[in-house]
Amino acid sequence: MNRTTMSLIGAVAALAAATGVAAVAAPGDGADPAASKATRLPVQRSALMCPAPTSSEVGETTYTAFTPKGRGAGKGSAGLEPAADGRADDAGKKDAKKKADAKPVAPLKAPGTPVTATTSSSDAPALIGAADGGLAPGWSVQQTTDVSAGIGRGLLGTSCTAPDTDFWFPGASTSPDRQDYVHLTNPDATAAVVDLKLYGKDGPLKASSGEDIQVPPHSSVPVLLSTLSGTRTDNVALHVTAREGRVGAAVQAGDEKTGGDWLQAAADPASGASGLVLPGIPADATSVRLVALAPGSADADLKVQLATPTGSIVPAGLETLHLKSGMTTAVDLKDVTKGEAGSLVLTPAEGSKAPVAAALRVTRGKGADQEMAFIPATKPVGDRATAADNRAKGSTLSLVAPQKGKDARVKVTASAGSEGGSPVSKTYTVKGGSTLAVEPPRPNGLKGTYALTVEPEKGGGPVYAARTLALPHGGVQSFTVQTLPDDRGTVEVPTASWNMKVLND
Secondary structure, three states: OEEEEEEOHHHHHHHHHHHOOOOOOOOOOOOOHHHHOEEEEEOOEEEEEEOOOOOOOOEEEEEEEEOOOOOOOOOOOEEEEEOEEOOOOOHHHHHHHHHHHOOOEEEEOOOOOOEEEEEOOOOOOOEEEEEEHHHOOOOEEEEEEEEOOOOOOEEEEEEOEOOEOEEEEEEEOOOOOEEEEEEEEEOOOOOEEEEEEEEEOOEEOOEOOOOOEEEOOOEEEEEEHHHOEOOOOOOEEEEEEEEEOOEEEEEEEEEOOOEEEEEOOOOOHHHHHOOEEEEEEOOOEEEEEEEEEEOOOOOEEEEEEEEEOOEEEOOOOOOEEEEOEOOOEEEEEEOOOOOOOEEEEEEEOOOOOOOOEEEEEEEEOOHHHOEEEEEEOEOOOOOOEEEEEEOOOOEEEEEEEOOOOOOEEEEEEEOOOOOEEEOEEEEEEEOOOEEEEEOOOOOEEEEOOEEEEEEEOOOOOOOEEEEEEEEEEOOEEEEEEEEOOOOOOEEEEEOOOOEEEEEEO
């Protein structure tokens, strides 16, 4: 028997940098422990999916694509193309012609300057795209839709998402007053098979459907959540699992009284065992509802704090929150911010280690002039985060340093404008345990829209961030909130090779 020794470092590093995903296995017996050390390299390929924006005849959608300067090397390409309608029997033939005639949406030519595209079509498709080479590190696309009337009126915003196999959406609804659709988009050349499961206040909802949903290659399928179960309830948590393949997933929520917005997936529930941050509650919020679930086999107990501009406080009457396993809990925090911007911080009570998924539904205005948005629990900024679509007016940046005593310094850069202007940077200090809400810097001589990048300095406490975009709309400013986790500009790869023994007969 011959033993051939192979070095895997080149293959692993190339694969990780190309896909933006690194999977590092433990070295075998006798391996050098130093082999497990890793470094971060710029990604060489990024994939994103944008859901179909709206079926409204009075909606206009803007796509803004952007790659920050500074990490990618060499030329590259970046753009989005229409996905097929996975529901239609003749989708293959019809959409094949559409795709053949379609031009890439918001194609980038160089990092540092955003590119925009607009559509007012009520049958605008979902989009699937990729960036490679020097345009891949941090490539971000924002989808913003302004709907002037109807059940989903208001400003609907979402960051186009990378494909995955598991998503949690606390804050969805099957109520008669709501129309919530989950949009499933498959970027790959093979079909995906998806299961949908809803959890209410008493546990999993009895479902008439939701399993084995087929999402054809390069296509998108919307599913109305109220068709999955006969139970009508206002606060549910949706679990999306791709058993075969991978998908992008986002929930479009529409309410008769409070308008509409996109609910994006919450941070991995496993991160809830060490604490969750939900940043960017507007100062003038008139109603805030927390929806949370402990999806594991154990109950969860959480300490609840509001990080305000002057420090952390405990919301009145909600020092702790008990979550029963598999049951969705909703808590109305009312006007918890009391005129000051804030962020909700959930930390495990002593002895509690259960995973938790959580999101906020935030409402501004009163009566007929109400608008809603969602804030899911999010991951920290990490090295850098990006918000692609910002206008001359209406953007608010919320920065949160949730750990008391661990201040953070954060560099915020406004890019060049899509039609002109030069970049501007400003550095902010965020006190530990507080939220800093600011009107972000704008490019000098701004024309068009611009992007923001958020970069915490080394040595400070962790930072979480969200961007609120507000635009005039009748009696209240329509608004949407996007959390800003790391923009996937780099990927972790091994720095030292290890040996794998390949046995040959």
